[in-house]
Amino acid sequence: MKRKWTLVVLASTILAAGCSNTAEEPKAAPANTGELKGEIVLWHSFTQGARNDSIKQAADAFMKKNPGVTIKIETFAWSEFYTKWTTGLQAGQVPDVSTALPNHVVEMMDAQAIIPLDDVIDTIGRKRFYDAPLKEGSVNGKNYSIPLYSHAQVMWYRKDLLQKANVQVPKTWAELADAAKKVNNQPDLYGLSVPMGTGDMMATRFLNFYVRSAGETLITKDGSANLTSKAAIDGIKYWIDLYKAVSPKGSVNFKVLDQSTLFYQGKTAFDFNSGFHIGGVETNSPALLDQIEAAPIPKINANDPDQGIETSNIPLVVWKNSKHPEIAKAFVESLYEKESYIKFLHSVPAGMLPAMKDIAEDPAFLDNPTIKKFSNAVKVVSQAVDKGTAIGMEYKPTLQSGIITSQSVIEKMFQNIVLKDEPVEEAAKKAEKELNTLFKAAK
Template sequence: MIGCLVGAGPAGAVEISFWTNLTTASQANVIQKQIAECSAKQPGLAVKFETVPFGSMYTRLITAMRKNDAPNIMNTLEGAVAFMQAKGGLEPVSDLVDELGRSDFIASYLNAVSKNDKIWGLPDWALHQEVWYRKDLFAKAGLKVPRSWDELLQAAKALNQPAADGGQARFGFAVPMGRSLVAPQTYFQILYSAGGTVFDPTSGEYVFGSQKPLAQKALAFMIELYKAASPPASLEWSWAEYRTALIKGQVAMANEWGAVVQMAAEQNPEMLDKFDVFPFPGPSAGKKPVASLGGGYYYLVGKSTPDKVDASKKLLRCFYEPGRVAERANSRPIFAIPATKSAFHSDMFQANDTVKRFKPQLDVIFNEVMPTWYRYGLEAGLSPITGQIEATSFVGDAIQNAALGKLSVEAAVDQIDEQLRFQLEVLAR
């Protein structure tokens, strides 16, 4: 955990606290630099900056809120936005969004943190999931970009290659199913492509249980793809394992967040020119995928005294100059993509060497993936059910048991539905 005081002032100066979950030095250092730049524009403002690891964030938040000492500004994921809003710990930022220009923000990122006709977080940069694949292997096999689940399955099978002459086997598509986080992410990417959701995006009603045939179809396809074209060990894989497999040539395709670029640059640079992307397809070739799994990092303003709220919002106005948004995204290029159009198209973002190298892929992601995404439970705006899904493993347990044949697909979906309903009942108490 890094903690420091940025800026100073006379006795009685306003001091605000600023937390971020971004503990990677390259990202935290840019945020700290921008705090110094923007706090200098508010004479007398002091900012206490801390990096708070995601694993300890909720514990610290609960403790801080009990003491009426929650952070004045927080940089975190949408699940934490939902958690703090449900606890009454946030100030809405609708005024900031309108002041900065609502149309500049990609609408899907505002929708995810909206509730009661208010916006509770400023979108900063996008988490995005699409298929990263080996275009050299596609060309060699004469394959085209898949436009349906069946075409994806057939392409994955075609790219399977058994080990020969002491070499390694290659699998067509990584289907990771680590119980915590990864299995739900893999499953909901498939479900969203077919139009399934936890909540109805328009009415906000719980609909997963009424969509069981579609939910079963998505899970059956996921398991079929796993058995046909994914390493058996991927049943327990998390992010590091499938990214490593992709950059080492052990798999030809994977649903991925873009972090594989930095890993490849560090561990196997010759792989970079072989990567390309396409949106995860929907069930039918005649219809584009309805949505994808995504997410993002946001800036929140904690409920506090009027002077601290005002100082926090002034600091964030400065943070949202397009060049600064782009600079933050470039601290982890490709994995992080600006959630504002002005920052994405800015010279600061587009001049980055990695961005220039992956411009065709970024254009696909920005134009075809980022505008239509959901995070499980946030399809109709903020809901604390997202945090419950991510803090437990009931979705992953059901998926793994179905993949191992311990549960039927129907029973696994029933189990997920039962647990979702239970979590909603707990949250309603």
């Protein structure tokens, strides 16, 4: 049976050489050379709110500065985008420029569907960017994506609930389990929700937290799945135990929105997410805004070395089929102009952190009420951003990283353990074998 990722393999002549990218790249004009004329299409997944407005304003400003240019904007939810670009690639209907997820970029590079952006990066200033986000979109020494913003997974908690239960902020997984159990004694309040819903990657994410904290990875250096090492088995058992002890039973089917909503509504004491949690609480339960705080992901032992856990670097790409790559590149470059870039980041303050080191320290970026109020949380997330990678990309960009987060193999494993009483070791071995079969088919 063909899997989702094989859609790009079926796309016409541009799908020739896989990750080798040995075909000659089009010699597109660099950004900002001469008068720009033509129409480009922008796809992005900022479907609503202030950041959607910010992108529209940036496009309007670019068109005003370049009256010969028209930018047509189409928006798609992240859940729709994968299908949109893979089917569009087969039909030759892709945009000129788009947002993407790191896993998408790996497949786009594999399909030779996008062009290098080294000239844009160098014009903006390569040394201004953090290294890890650039590496996630690179192959054979060329950068095929440019990071727009970053965020990272950290532990969020309710200060008032911890104080009431007389527990300290957990630094280890054992301390988290103990704290979650102590606050799990009130009606309609859970110490922690453990999500396992298929069609999402939340159980994979939670297991990755534990495995990464042990210094291991879910995808090994040789590209194999790791679900049966001691750290992985311990992690599976840890989350199963917490699910039984403190989680709503319905979380066996929770996806990301179900999970987040519980914390937004004040129904969980602990959760894991990025700085986007601030806006969620502000919208749903503004009275709780003074009671939330962030801390690093727990460790197995408090004195264990810090490990990079999970960072999401959201990039932009320019498509090879573009008739006007010079306009697409010039528009991308314009998004990083200081005033416009900071305005975009402030559309989700503390949620979207700069992909550039100098902007992260710029007084104009830091001078925002939410960023000031949550300065400690922003610091915690920023430190996590600098260390982590996308799940499965700890060693290099791989197709396996997209498979492990999109095929719900780990989520089904957890459900089989919880709902069918399947032994942990047996379920883990079976899931590991299934992932390795999928990995092999994708090569």
